[in-house]
Amino acid sequence: MLNSIKLYFRFLEISLRGQMQYRASFIMQIIGQFFMTFIEFVAIWSLFQRFGSIKGWTLVEVAFFYGLVNVSFALSEVLSRGFDTFAGMVKSGDFDRLLLRPRSTVLQIAGKEFHMRRFGRVLQGAIILVWASIVLNINWTVDKIILVLFSILAGICIFFGLIVLQATLSFWTIESLEIMNTLTYGGAETSHYPLNIYRKWFRRFFTYIIPIAFVNYFPVLVIIGKPDPLGTPSWLGWISPIVGFVFLVVTFRIWNIGVRHYKSTGS
Amino acid sequence: MSYIIVENLVKHFRIAKRKPGLLGAFKGVVHRKFKIIKALDEISFSIEPGELVGFIGPNGAGKSTTVKILAGILIPNSGRCVVMGRIPWKERVANVRNIGVVFGQRTQLWWDLPVIESFELLKEIYRIPNTVYKNNTEELITLLNLMEILNTPVRQLSLGQRMRCDLVASLLHSPSLLFLDEPTIGLDAVSKLAVRDFIERMNKEQGTTIILATHDMDDIETLCKRIILINHGKILHDGPLEKLRVAMSDERQLIVDMIMENYEIDDPDAKVVRRNGHRVYLRFNPNKVSTAELIKRITERHPIRDLFVENPPIEEIIAKVYLEQDKL
Structure with missing residues (x-):
């Protein structure tokens, strides 16, 4: 285990060194990401300018949901780039080489690329999260700090798991992976707003099928100290992020089934 | 025990058949036909x-x-x-x-x-x-x-x-x-x-x-x-x-370099397969005529500069094996 972590960091170092070769472009891309996502937030802000509040939620409260999910989602993108581009590896047959090495495929793919550019979005999410928590005047007790970190980690797990699922699909088909983007990006966008503003079937989907509600909606309610308009008990928010870790474990299981279906290429 | 044991190994690949054209591509999305390819058909060996x-x-x-x-x-x-x-x-x-x-x-x-x-x-x-x-x-x-x-x-x-x-x-x-x-x-x-x-x-x-x-x-x-x-x-x-x-070929190849160009060699046990300037390529069956016998006959009758005997090239043998299998 320790040895695997060491190897993972060696991989990251190599990936970073590669990206640093084009330093100027690299920095520009981080800044670009930062502003691009900022414009996204401006859209939300202007929405509230027009309507004041949405189903009883203020802009700052929504900003907390938004910031938290963006930090998780962007960090998951930083870490999961290898899986995101995995279809190409299947197509080229490069996956063969990974199977020839006495290491887990997950470790080798995750270590393939560290997507530093996405840090622009992480930064933007973090700034909005901090701003929202200041304006909301959140009383940061130790348990709440632990809960927020726990939720971010669990959120990374869910988005990472979704990208692993997308990669797993490429063992069966190289085409039509776009549908998975509706789950990853769609899931992240959905969680920019509190869950209760959506219709029932939609809420159910993001609670029971893709359990993003457990790492965003429920814990955020606890942190900002608001009772759930949907009536769930508040203790749920304290333990719900654990679902994120379970989700990731399940996706790795599915991944292993996919590996057994790998067909390799011709030569 | 052997290092590697392979017994009756079978591997099939399922390959999607595609119809040509844009319409074919659309059809392929909805209803796909597959072709089974037998990549390995009961092979066995050990090393x-x-x-x-x-x-x-x-x-x-x-x-x-x-x-x-x-x-x-x-x-x-x-x-x-x-x-x-x-x-x-x-x-x-x-x-x-x-x-x-x-x-x-x-x-x-x-x-x-x-x-x-x-x-x-x-x-x-x-x-x-x-x-x-x-x-x-x-x-x-x-x-x-x-x-x-x-x-x-x-x-x-x-x-x-x-x-x-x-x-x-x-x-x-x-x-x-x-x-x-x-x-x-x-x-x-x-x-x-x-x-x-x-x-x-x-x-x-x-x-x-x-x-x-x-x-x-x-x-x-x-x-x-x-x-x-x-x-x-x-x-x-x-x-x-x-x-x-x-197993595949009991033929040998005799290559003769003649003194003159385009010289005709005529022998009942050897067949000319190729000719290239001074060089003549002959095929013969060593079971019918011994190599020494044939060389003796040819050197006696024809003005030659050099000669050598070799096995037919391996590519040829393998091509022959492939061909035989394809016929089956």
Whole structure:
């Protein structure tokens, strides 16, 4: 285990060194990401300018949901780039080489690329999260700090798991992976707003099928100290992020089934 | 027990049939038809420790599929396959710890890293102990003469240099079994010889069991005592090269250089197959007429400058085997 972590960091170092070769472009891309996502937030802000509040939620409260999910989602993108581009590896047959090495495929793919550019979005999410928590005047007790970190980690797990699922699909088909983007990006966008503003079937989907509600909606309610308009008990928010870790474990299981279906290429 | 046991191994691939045109592409999304391709059709063989076996066969014959199953990359549809006491795809990690694989067409080194750093990364990946790594790198680097290119990024290497580095990379963890898939493809004559010489040394001196899949008949002729010939997923021949030659062709070739150009040779036991300036190529059956007898007759009757006898080229024999199978 320790040895695997060491190897993972060696991989990251190599990936970073590669990206640093084009330093100027690299920095520009981080800044670009930062502003691009900022414009996204401006859209939300202007929405509230027009309507004041949405189903009883203020802009700052929504900003907390938004910031938290963006930090998780962007960090998951930083870490999961290898899986995101995995279809190409299947197509080229490069996956063969990974199977020839006495290491887990997950470790080798995750270590393939560290997507530093996405840090622009992480930064933007973090700034909005901090701003929202200041304006909301959140009383940061130790348990709440632990809960927020726990939720971010669990959120990374869910988005990472979704990208692993997308990669797993490429063992069966190289085409039509776009549908998975509706789950990853769609899931992240959905969680920019509190869950209760959506219709029932939609809420159910993001609670029971893709359990993003457990790492965003429920814990955020606890942190900002608001009772759930949907009536769930508040203790749920304290333990719900654990679902994120379970989700990731399940996706790795599915991944292993996919590996057994790998067909390799011709030569 | 044998090192590698393969019994009645079957591997099918399901390939989506595509209809031509845009409409066909749309139809393909909704309703797909599949074609089953038998990549391996009940093949069986076994390999003992220390053997150097040549795998030959045309493209798509099943060579790579066999190697990939032995390496644990692919799972067969049926049949048994045991490599060093393990079922490769069930114990992939344990299995690949003891094998090295070189794909001639594809490098296993990191494109942007200097050669030596790729080696160091492999040391981490395979958890090679320091002393083993030190001994192996020193020995292999000297043997393949890589000293000057160790700090060159892989993308700047020539094909021959890259192949030598790939050979080292596949042997750093002292595997007892080595798969080489076309290791001499695209190499110049000098590099080819260096690679061949190295393969032979690894087999003889280290006792490494080697499976060599190749199209290069010179590789086979110089290196392999035993060949396994595969076509259409079936084994057509398994044994010494000589045996294949005898089985497929009892003909010999007599090449005669005449003093005059376009000279006619007429002999009841020999047939002219080709003519090239002063040179005449004759085929004869040594069971009907002894080589000495024929040479004597021809030198007595015709003004010749030089002559030599050889076996028909191996390519020809193999082409003949393929053809016979296709007829069946």
